[in-house]
Amino acid sequence: MISISIRRKHISVACLYLAYIVVACLFVLPMLYMFVSSVKTDAQIVEDMSTFRAFIPSGHISAENYSAIIGKVNFFKFFKNSVVVAILNVSLVTILNAMMGYALGLLSFKGKKFMISFIIALAIIPTESVIINRFMVALHLHMLNSYAGLALPTVGYPMFIFLYYNHFKGMPRELLEAAIVDGETYNGIFWKIMLPLSKPVISTVAIMGFIRSWGDLLWPTLVTRDETYRTLPLALRALSTDVYIFWGQIFAFASLMTLPVLIIFILFQKQFIQSLAMTGIKG
Known part of the structure; x- marks a missing residue:
């Protein structure tokens, strides 16, 4: 009887891990396909598309696609624009939304519940429904066709405020009350006490804000007028024309776009996971 119970337990654990593996593959395999296809020719990509070879570096492998996008699309120019916009946006997102969350979470004032x-x-309203008003x-x-126009209008975000x-x-x-007794102002409490104790949630908001800014296509399409301030998602469109789609170059471009996000997440994944356990995402 005991052996049957242990066997059932082992089977349930194995099924659980199998489910984990399936879910992980759903996220990992498309990314693997992107990186592998970035070093193949267009003909090779089409040939391997319906086979398992799509996920392995087979056929003629080279870095020609990467060389082409650096010369053809001027990748680093658009990369610089995306970096400037992301740094400006994330810096303001982490601080301004934290101020709002601090006021709502710790302070008492009239109209707080409302x-x-x-x-x-606001968090459930789609961005597309208000984007024209934001554009006006x-x-x-x-602010059109400028770094400020790209970064500032998207700083306030209800989900980030709710996290804070x-x-x-x-x-x-008790921390707030003790600081008030010591004569500290609400502004001083925020900067000296509360913000230094909020590193996990700051990391979470910074990562989510970076991903949101880095991959945004709709807003930069509206506010930019030429290539001077255009970001990477807009530059990616240049690789697809009515005549021909440069699949290898598109995958190479997308791979270079993805690397900064992966690096940032790997560096701050501990704080990100810790914040998910501490904040209201869990309900």
């Missing part, structure tokens, strides 16, 4: 409900409601504001502020709100709401109020 503001929390309003922010939650940027237009009247003369849940984080600060869980902080011991």
Whole structure:
């Protein structure tokens, strides 16, 4: 009887790990396909597309696709634009949304419950439904075709505010009360006490904000007028024409776009996972 119970337990564990492997493959295999295809010719990509060879470096392997996008699309110019926009956006996203979350999570003021409900409601509204209004504001502020126009209008994000709100709401109020007794201002409490204790959630918001800014296509399409300030997602469109689609170059371009996101996530994955366990994402 005991052996049967142990056997069933082992089977259930094996099935669970098998499910984990299947889910992991759903995320890993498309990325593997992208990196492998980036070193193949267009003809080789089409030939291998319906076979297992699509996931292994077979046939003629070279770095010609990478050389082509660096010379043809001027990759590093658009890379610089994306980096500048991402740094500006992430810097403001992590601080300004933290200020809002700090006020909602720890301070008491009239209309607080309404503001929390309003922010939650905003989180479910699609960006596309308000993007024209955002564009009109940027237009009247003369922010089109500039780094400021690309980064500033997307700084406020309800989901990030909600993450900070849940984080600060869980902080011991004794810290706030002790600091007030010591004569510290609310502004000083935020910068000297609360923000240094918020590294996990700051890392989470920074990673999510970077991914959001790095891969954004719709907003840069609206606010840029020439190649001076265009970002990587816009440059990727140049590799697809009505006559021919340069599959190898597209995969090479996408691979170079993906690497910074992977590196950042690998470096900060510990803080990211820790924050998911501490904040309101878990419900």
